[in-house]
Amino acid sequence: MLQKTVLSAASVLALAAGTASAQTITIATVNNGDMIRMQGLTNHFTDETGIEVEWVTLEENVLRQRVTQDIATNGGQFDIMTIGMYETPIWAAQDWLVPLDDLPDSYDADDILPAMRAGLSHDGTLYAAPFYGESSMVMYRTDLMEEAGLEMPDAPTWSFIAEAAEAMTDRDNEIYGICLRGKAGWGENMAFITTVANSFGARWFNEDWEPQLDTPEWQEAVTFYNDLIQNYGPPGASTNGFNENLSLFQQGKCGMWIDATVAASFVTNPDESTVADSVGFALAPNREGIDKRANWLWAWALAIPAGTAQEDAAKQFINWATSKEYLALVAETEGWANVPPGSRTSLYENPTYLEAAPFAKMTLESIRAADPTEPTVDPVPYVGIQYVAIPEWAGIGTTAGQEFSAMVAGQQTPEEALDRAQTLVAEEMEAAGY
Amino acid sequence: MARAVTTQRKVTNTVIAWGVGLLIFFPILWTILTSFKTEAQAISDPPLFLFFDWTLENYAIVQERSDYMRFLWNSVIIAGGSTVLGLVVAVPAAWSMAFVPSRRTKDVLLWMLSTKMLPAVGVLYPIYLIFIRLGLLDTRGGLVIVIMLINLPIIVWMLYTYFREIPGEILEAARMDGAGLREEILYVLTPMAVPGIASTLLLNFILAWNEAFWTLNLTAATSAPLTAFIASYSSPEGLFYAKLSAASTMAIAPILVLGWFSQKQLVRGLTFGAVK
Numbered sequence: 219m220l221q222k223t224v225l226s227a228a229s230v231l232a233l234a235a236g237t238a239s240a241q242t243i244t245i246a247t248v249n250n251g252d253m254i255r256m257q258g259l260t261n262h263f264t265d266e267t268g269i270e271v272e273w274v275t276l277e278e279n280v281l282r283q284r285v286t287q288d289i290a291t292n293g294g295q296f297d298i299m300t301i302g303m304y305e306t307p308i309w310a311a312q313d314w315l316v317p318l319d320d321l322p323d324s325y326d327a328d329d330i331l332p333a334m335r336a337g338l339s340h341d342g343t344l345y346a347a348p349f350y351g352e353s354s355m356v357m358y359r360t361d362l363m364e365e366a367g368l369e370m371p372d373a374p375t376w377s378f379i380a381e382a383a384e385a386m387t388d389r390d391n392e393i394y395g396i397c398l399r400g401k402a403g404w405g406e407n408m409a410f411i412t413t414v415a416n417s418f419g420a421r422w423f424n425e426d427w428e429p430q431l432d433t434p435e436w437q438e439a440v441t442f443y444n445d446l447i448q449n450y451g452p453p454g455a456s457t458n459g460f461n462e463n464l465s466l467f468q469q470g471k472c473g474m475w476i477d478a479t480v481a482a483s484f485v486t487n488p489d490e491s492t493v494a495d496s497v498g499f500a501l502a503p504n505r506e507g508i509d510k511r512a513n514w515l516w517a518w519a520l521a522i523p524a525g526t527a528q529e530d531a532a533k534q535f536i537n538w539a540t541s542k543e544y545l546a547l548v549a550e551t552e553g554w555a556n557v558p559p560g561s562r563t564s565l566y567e568n569p570t571y572l573e574a575a576p577f578a579k580m581t582l583e584s585i586r587a588a589d590p591t592e593p594t595v596d597p598v599p600y601v602g603i604q605y606v607a608i609p610e611w612a613g614i615g616t617t618a619g620q621e622f623s624a625m626v627a628g629q630q631t632p633e634e635a636l637d638r639a640q641t642l643v644a645e646e647m648e649a650a651g652y
Numbered sequence: 653m654a655r656a657v658t659t660q661r662k663v664t665n666t667v668i669a670w671g672v673g674l675l676i677f678f679p680i681l682w683t684i685l686t687s688f689k690t691e692a693q694a695i696s697d698p699p700l701f702l703f704f705d706w707t708l709e710n711y712a713i714v715q716e717r718s719d720y721m722r723f724l725w726n727s728v729i730i731a732g733g734s735t736v737l738g739l740v741v742a743v744p745a746a747w748s749m750a751f752v753p754s755r756r757t758k759d760v761l762l763w764m765l766s767t768k769m770l771p772a773v774g775v776l777y778p779i780y781l782i783f784i785r786l787g788l789l790d791t792r793g794g795l796v797i798v799i800m801l802i803n804l805p806i807i808v809w810m811l812y813t814y815f816r817e818i819p820g821e822i823l824e825a826a827r828m829d830g831a832g833l834r835e836e837i838l839y840v841l842t843p844m845a846v847p848g849i850a851s852t853l854l855l856n857f858i859l860a861w862n863e864a865f866w867t868l869n870l871t872a873a874t875s876a877p878l879t880a881f882i883a884s885y886s887s888p889e890g891l892f893y894a895k896l897s898a899a900s901t902m903a904i905a906p907i908l909v910l911g912w913f914s915q916k917q918l919v920r921g922l923t924f925g926a927v928k
Contacts, residue, residue, distance in 0.1 A: 249892070257717070272872075272873035274873050274884075275884035276883055278888045280868060287869070295789055468692075478889065480889065484891070490691055490891070
């Protein structure tokens with residue numbers, strides 16, 4: 219009896235294995251509009267190449283943990299991973315990724331925006347191909363600005379932002395001058411606060427890897443951020459991240475919102491946004507006399523883990539999904555406004571796109587103004603604008619983020635938050651052997 | 653003898669019970685309601701309760717994007733398989749602890765429970781490496797084993813408490829009549845403990861169904877259950893609350909229905925032995 223069961227179980231397993239013989243690649247990815255669109259268009263790739271594609275879609279933080287664990291243990295679950303600009307140079311340095319230096323000429327790697335290429339390379343070699351890229355910028359309500367009698371310049375300063383935020387705030391009608399990230403996390407509030415710090419002339423570490431949170435520049439930057447959010451921000455800002463602010467802005471409750479350029483297509487979409495026809499865009503602000511602006515640089519990119527058995531098929535997919543032809547395919551099936559932004563120069567030279575996407579010009583200028591290799595006024599030993607590309611950053615950023623989130627919640631002053639963050643970061647860096 | 657209960661008191665108790673019940677159920681109700689809204693209605697402030705244009709578009713989108721049946725089938729196999737396997741191991745274990753206890757039985761019980769005290773993430777890497785070595789990553793079989801092991805202490809403990817309520821003399825009598833160990837467990841003990849076993853089964857099925865740490869970490873494309881299906885709709889950059897709610901509703905619907913139909917059995921089993 220037992221033998222029979224074992225035998226039939228074995229034959230079921232054999233059958234299951236037999237059906238999986240056609241070439242199939244597995245791709246781990248995040249859930250966002252552009253990625254979902256790509257999943258919908260995958261059948262074009264399968265028709266062209268005969269390669270089947272399986273998708274594993276996960277929430278961003280889960281994805282990050284899941285792919286890190288798989289690549290560090292050589293688990294081989296994925297043939298392509300969607301990773302960010304933060305992971306790429308770190309993983310490439312560990313030899314965890316397959317270099318993408320042999321893509322065909324037709325791919326035209328030189329067409330990739332230089333800032334994106336720089337952020338996704340290690341020692342000059344590209345290790346991940348950008349699927350879409352973003353910077354950050356000011357999104358503002360043109361109608362409220364007009365009411366306030368102000369005009370937003372293309373490149374505002376922080377003092378202008380503060381002035382405009384004050385003029386637009388109307389608490390009785392639940393309109394807040396400025397919505398900013400306050401939710402703790404290295405990819406949440408710390409991404410924004412780090413860019414503010416950069417634009418005030420601050421830096422995370424000096425050339426000897428000593429934390430610099432006790433400098434006057436940090437003090438000024440964090441105090442300024444805190445004042446903005448306390449005086450002109452919505453209540454409960456300490457728990458607001460990208461999605462919460464997006465929701466507030468779409469309901470017409472924010473005068474300005476400084477965040478990812480990718481939000482532009484959401485806030486101008488009349489199906490979702492009540493203020494779609496009155497949104498303007500400007501470069502992220504700087505401080506008078508400092509030529510670094512508070513804009514970040516980020517890309518979601520496709521990379522191949524070293525050790526995959528299907529490297530060729532994976533490369534074929536990347537070649538397809540990040541090509542100019544793919545952009546044209548999206549334009550044809552979903553319209554130009556839905557083409558993944560921020561990856562290729564040629565897209566921004568296309569007049570049809572520039573017309574269909576009112577935010578395209580400012581997105582490109584913001585991306586161009588960002589240089590991950592020189593993010594700060596003073597020299598730093600690290601790469602990355604709104605993050606520090608070292609493995610310890612995720613921990614450090616999140617610890618510091620909690621202090622600043624507590625500050626926004628009114629539990630501590632900027633001095634106390636900086637003081638504690640400095641101590642915690644110094645401890646962590648020492649433990650890590652810097 | 654039952655105490656006399658005034659009508660007023662009955663009414664008060666009923667109202668309080670309903671109030672607490674609704675409060676606990678509210679998040680689920682809200683998820684279900686949100687799943688019928690458009691994305692714009694889902695975030696509208698003030699929130700819309702019942703008076704909005706009900707739409708099925710989120711369900712249509714979710715259906716189109718994901719292979720729901722595959723996730724559902726994986727959930728059924730993983731939750732069902734681990735529960736049944738757990739019972740097969742736990743019934744004999746609980747039998748021995750309840751009816752032939754040794755000096756160390758209490759320690760063994762406590763030790764088993766102590767395995768629940770370590771956070772799961774503490775053993776993630778060892779288990780991941782073992783799974784790679786054994787080729788169990790992204791297989792339903794591997795998950796059945798892991799989830800069975802995780803729930804095993806609870807199964808043994810629950811069965812142990814039920815079995816203790818059964819007088820040992822009945823088993824002795826069966827033995828006197830010539831029943832072997834197998835007959836004793838299968839034909840005498842098990843039928844008497846059916847309410848207990850049934851509620852253990854149900855509770856563990858629900859726990860296994862909702863398990864979201866191992867099922868997310870040890871699966872990829874082929875064996876991912878409904879927990880991964882929900883996770884695939886969560887998005888930090890973009891508002892997809894209505895779609896996420898639709899996916900969640902589809903994921904909890906089967907277990908909600910199961911719970912509804914078996915609530916009598918569940919309550920009976922959980923209070924089994926409480927009243928003599």
